[in-house]
Amino acid sequence: MIADVRxxxxxxxxxxxxxxxxxAVRGAESPRRPAAKRLSSxxxxxxLLKTFSEHEFEIGVSGLARRLGVAKSTVHRLARTLVxxxxxxxxxxxxxxxxxxxxxxxxxxxxxxxxxxxxARQDLFALREATRETVQLAILDQADIMYVYNLESTQAIxxxxxxxxxxPAFCTANGxxxxxxxxxxxxxxxxxxxxxxxxxxSDVDPARLRKTLAEVRARGYATEDEESEAGMRAVAAPIxxxxxxxxxxxxxxxxxxxxTKDTLSKLAPQVIKTAEAISARLxxxxxTTF
Numbered sequence: 292m293i294a295d296v297r298x299x300x301x302x303x304x305x306x307x308x309x310x311x312x313x314x315a316v317r318g319a320e321s322p323r324r325p326a327a328k329r330l331s332s333x334x335x336x337x338x339l340l341k342t343f344s345e346h347e348f349e350i351g352v353s354g355l356a357r358r359l360g361v362a363k364s365t366v367h368r369l370a371r372t373l374v375x376x377x378x379x380x381x382x383x384x385x386x387x388x389x390x391x392x393x394x395x396x397x398x399x400x401x402x403x404x405x406x407x408x409x410x411a412r413q414d415l416f417a418l419r420e421a422t423r424e425t426v427q428l429a430i431l432d433q434a435d436i437m438y439v440y441n442l443e444s445t446q447a448i449x450x451x452x453x454x455x456x457x458x459p460a461f462c463t464a465n466g467x468x469x470x471x472x473x474x475x476x477x478x479x480x481x482x483x484x485x486x487x488x489x490x491x492x493s494d495v496d497p498a499r500l501r502k503t504l505a506e507v508r509a510r511g512y513a514t515e516d517e518e519s520e521a522g523m524r525a526v527a528a529p530i531x532x533x534x535x536x537x538x539x540x541x542x543x544x545x546x547x548x549x550x551t552k553d554t555l556s557k558l559a560p561q562v563i564k565t566a567e568a569i570s571a572r573l574x575x576x577x578x579t580t581f
Contacts, residue, residue, distance in 0.1 A: 335361060336369050340378065340390065349387040407530070407539050408440045410572040415442055415541065418565045422558060424545040425450040429465035429527075430538065431473070432457070434481040436466040439539070450523050450544040458519055461486055461500055462493050464527035467513035468540035471504040472529055478504065492517045512559045513540075517547065524550040526558050528566035533574030541566050 342350060342358050352370070356363045370388055373379035377393030411428055419426045419442045428440035435457045443449055460466025460481060470478060478501070486495035494500065507513040515525040527542030543558055544550075550558075567577060 332369065335359060335365065336373060339366070339369055339373070340394070343390050349382060349385065349389045351385070351387045355388070406573070407569075411440060411530070411541065411569045414565050414568045414572075415440060418541070418543065418561065419444070421561060422543050424543045424550065424558075425452065427452055427465060427525075427527075427542045427544060429463075429469070429540050429542070431460060431466070431469045434460055434484045436460045436463060436469065436540075438465075444545060446549075448546050448548070450520075450525075450546065452544070459487065459489065462489055462515070462518040464513045464515035464525035464544070465540045465542045467504060467507050467515070468527040468529045468542070469537050471507035471513065472537045489519050490517055490521050492521070494518065510559075512563055514552075514555050514559075515544075516552070522547055524552075524555060526550075526555045526562050528559075528563045530566050530573070531570040531575040535575060538573065541569060 338359055339355060342355060350358075352363050352366050355366045355370075359366070370379055370381070374381060374388075374391070377391045379388050380391045381388050407430065408428065415426050415428060423444060423446060425444045426442040427438050429436040429438050436459075437457050438452055438454055441452045441454055443451060458466065460470045470481060482497045482500065486493075486497065486500065488495050494503075512526060512528040515523070515527075517523060523544055524547050525542050525544035527540045529537045530539045530541060532538040541562060543562055571577070
């Protein structure tokens, strides 16, 4: 009986100590901060990149950890990943980090899109007014084109397209107008990624694509005959930047009922003229021949 009472007393005395020990373990395992403030890896990586500024372009691990409120081990892990993708660089002398060249490439792509769209707007509206068809402005991104400006036709039956839509360059008039003037390695890389059929009339033969691109270079514009979308035809011309490099293309697209092959040929000079006007706004100077 006495042994039982003593045992019960020892058990009661041990309970507060056990509870305190468990609380201490929980506290050591996870810091006390609201769940809402726990950042995901992606959010932390974005916050890390945004930490850099014009006045502080190189920051060490301790500085990044302090600003982000995370452990140094977390910064090390994220930094290694960002360095491997070219989004961060590490100064070999100071071991501090700085923004990588890959971010410059992404920023240049955004700036090119913004400059091209703003400079082209006036001429795009004039082209739609003259043709009454959908007018599209596109840039090349690897093997695809991305539409960065779009003016839909005012007619009931028309081609619809949204800004940001991507299509393979090889089968679109806008894409061919740009791709035809790229270095051979760029064309080869586009072919190497695979020419997938998007419509019944898509031509996926690499040799015929190269021949088509040579014809585009010779005449200065590209056409499309239901090759990216059934029931649609288009004509497009390349746009040059100040240095003469092709930075995009402008095209007119519409239903096959209105845009016959003969109509495409008649629209081509207007499209070329618009491309030249936009190029001039971007600083390109065409040579005058006498």
